[in-house]
Amino acid sequence: MQFLFTLCGLVAVGFVLLITGYLVVSGLPAIREIGLFPFLFGKTWAAGQGQYGILPLILTSLYGTAGAIVIGVPVGFFTAVFLAKVAPKKAADLIRPAVSLLAGIPSVVYGLVGMCVLVPALREWFRLPAGDSLLAAVIVLAVMILPSIISLSETALEAVPKEYEEASLALGATKLETYFRVSVPAAGSGIAAAVVLGIGRAIGEAMAIMMVAGNVANMPALTRSVRFLTTGISIELNYSQDGSLQRQALFSIGLVLFLFIMLINGLLNLVLKKKRE
Amino acid sequence: MKKVLSFVFAAVLAVSLFVGCSGNQKGGTVNTDGSTSMADVMGALTEAFREKEPDITVNYSGTGSGSGISGVLDGTCDIGLSSRELKQEEMDKGAVAHVVALDGVAVVVNPKNVVADLTTEQIADIFTGKISNWSELGGADAPIAVYGREDGSGTRSAFEEIVGVEGACVYTNEYGSTGDVIGNVASNENAIGYASLSAVDSSVAAAKVNGVMPSEATVKDGSYTIQRPFVMVTREGTELSEAAQAFLDFAVSAEAEQYITAAGAVYPN
Numbered sequence A: 001m002q003f004l005f006t007l008c009g010l011v012a013v014g015f016v017l018l019i020t021g022y023l024v025v026s027g028l029p030a031i032r033e034i035g036l037f038p039f040l041f042g043k044t045w046a047a048g049q050g051q052y053g054i055l056p057l058i059l060t061s062l063y064g065t066a067g068a069i070v071i072g073v074p075v076g077f078f079t080a081v082f083l084a085k086v087a088p089k090k091a092a093d094l095i096r097p098a099v100s101l102l103a104g105i106p107s108v109v110y111g112l113v114g115m116c117v118l119v120p121a122l123r124e125w126f127r128l129p130a131g132d133s134l135l136a137a138v139i140v141l142a143v144m145i146l147p148s149i150i151s152l153s154e155t156a157l158e159a160v161p162k163e164y165e166e167a168s169l170a171l172g173a174t175k176l177e178t179y180f181r182v183s184v185p186a187a188g189s190g191i192a193a194a195v196v197l198g199i200g201r202a203i204g205e206a207m208a209i210m211m212v213a214g215n216v217a218n219m220p221a222l223t224r225s226v227r228f229l230t231t232g233i234s235i236e237l238n239y240s241q242d243g244s245l246q247r248q249a250l251f252s253i254g255l256v257l258f259l260f261i262m263l264i265n266g267l268l269n270l271v272l273k274k275k276r277e
Numbered sequence B: 001m002k003k004v005l006s007f008v009f010a011a012v013l014a015v016s017l018f019v020g021c022s023g024n025q026k027g028g029t030v031n032t033d034g035s036t037s038m039a040d041v042m043g044a045l046t047e048a049f050r051e052k053e054p055d056i057t058v059n060y061s062g063t064g065s066g067s068g069i070s071g072v073l074d075g076t077c078d079i080g081l082s083s084r085e086l087k088q089e090e091m092d093k094g095a096v097a098h099v100v101a102l103d104g105v106a107v108v109v110n111p112k113n114v115v116a117d118l119t120t121e122q123i124a125d126i127f128t129g130k131i132s133n134w135s136e137l138g139g140a141d142a143p144i145a146v147y148g149r150e151d152g153s154g155t156r157s158a159f160e161e162i163v164g165v166e167g168a169c170v171y172t173n174e175y176g177s178t179g180d181v182i183g184n185v186a187s188n189e190n191a192i193g194y195a196s197l198s199a200v201d202s203s204v205a206a207a208k209v210n211g212v213m214p215s216e217a218t219v220k221d222g223s224y225t226i227q228r229p230f231v232m233v234t235r236e237g238t239e240l241s242e243a244a245q246a247f248l249d250f251a252v253s254a255e256a257e258q259y260i261t262a263a264g265a266v267y268p269n
Helices: A004-036 A038-042 A055-086 A088-104 A107-126 A133-158 A162-170 A175-186 A189-205 A230-236 A245-277 B002-027 B039-052 B065-074 B088-092 B120-128 B156-164 B178-188 B216-221 B242-252 B254-263
Strands: B027-034 B057-061 B079-082 B097-107 B147-150 B171-177 B189-197 B227-235
Touching: A004 A038, A004 A175, A004 A245, A038 A055, A055 A189, A055 A230, A055 A245, A055 B057, A055 B156, A088 A133, A107 B242, A133 A189, A162 B147, A175 A189, A189 A230, A189 A245, A189 B097, A189 B178, A189 B216, A230 A245, A230 B097, A230 B156, A245 B120, B027 B065, B027 B242, B039 B097, B039 B242, B065 B097, B065 B227, B079 B242, B079 B254, B088 B097, B097 B156, B097 B178, B097 B254, B120 B147, B147 B156, B147 B178, B156 B189, B156 B227, B171 B178, B178 B189, B227 B242, B242 B254
Parallel strands: B027 B057, B027 B079, B147 B171, B147 B189
Antiparallel strands: B079 B227, B097 B189, B097 B227
């Protein structure tokens, strides 16, 4: 019986190894042919002209994720504090299921709503030729990372021992002072883990942002059409020929993305480890 | 016992290998090589041909028009596939063109757009970013959103090649499918895009090019200029195998019309 459990456990490890191995094997040839420096720091991606620079894609992914964090973290954090500490029971009972529902919405639906509501609205407001832009993607991503930030931060805040808060209140601090000076610092590493998880979700998202970002490999600018690392792969995979340099370069993008996510995972582990200590 | 069984099994497998080979030789194999844009047409033709001549296998590998033509000239394939007309130097080397289909690319705008007639030069200027406002073309004072397909798409390479803006296009947005281009042009009054003629529906307006409305008829008579031929290429003086000849005859016959139309192209004859 124990053998069966071990086997099940090894399946997950096996798949990670398989995917890692496959990405490295299929991602390296193009990097070798293009050259690491021109590949990572080239400013033009135009497969038709044999130009494979993914700097615009990397920067877009970084800016897009940073933007989502800048909008999503404050909103998510304050919502978590509200839910864990301030909210009357009735309000919390309404908001909490709404947040978990938000987590359950498929990403293509986020993209659809973004495409049909957000993109035309941005086009009107900023008088753009088309509303598909980094800004649209950032807003969609910010909403998408809310649930994980809220629920993780809330759990961390609720795990803070009651005695801490009682001691603070007994010393004459107000409720708000207690929440922000005592509860939040005590839950700090849990909240940090929530943020890192949000980053991971934002950088790996493809479907929703493909529908609102416009997908031209421009250098990132808020109101311009941009292409992320993820969407760079998915949009060109269909028609790239098997075995061509273009197809191989797409795998190389996958490898770069994979390294980014490994980095974030490592960061998450570090934060969690610190929490345990 | 086990050993004997496995030996017999191996022997059966080995023999079946030869059976497979000789089976192919009887019916024959046709190797075609070339244009990726012709994948749909080739798919429809080979499928229909398989029902007609089940013993003949038609292989298709999409390597691009240029390598398809040089392949047939070098004798590495039976029939080359090209989605452009042959160049003079290719014909000098003995390449012979058999046009099997025509492919029209429509320039589409939002139905609310009053600009409905463009010249090839204007289209080139729009897609390279020289014209960036509809008012320059007699339309509303609104910026132009240039929609196109992603790099590697056959429609994109055809459009850019015919209009003469290869690699020079400044796109506002790129989309991964023809349907996406049409849907987004339909929902944005500022937009202009291109799509295979067969995919254009009433949600968008196809613009006239040099005064000619794109349609099956105008593609056929050549008056609509944003079009290209799908060509099967053979080499002069090299006799085709029986199987290859049969496939070529089928592809240019009237019987092939329904399959070519179903694949989204225009039957030329």
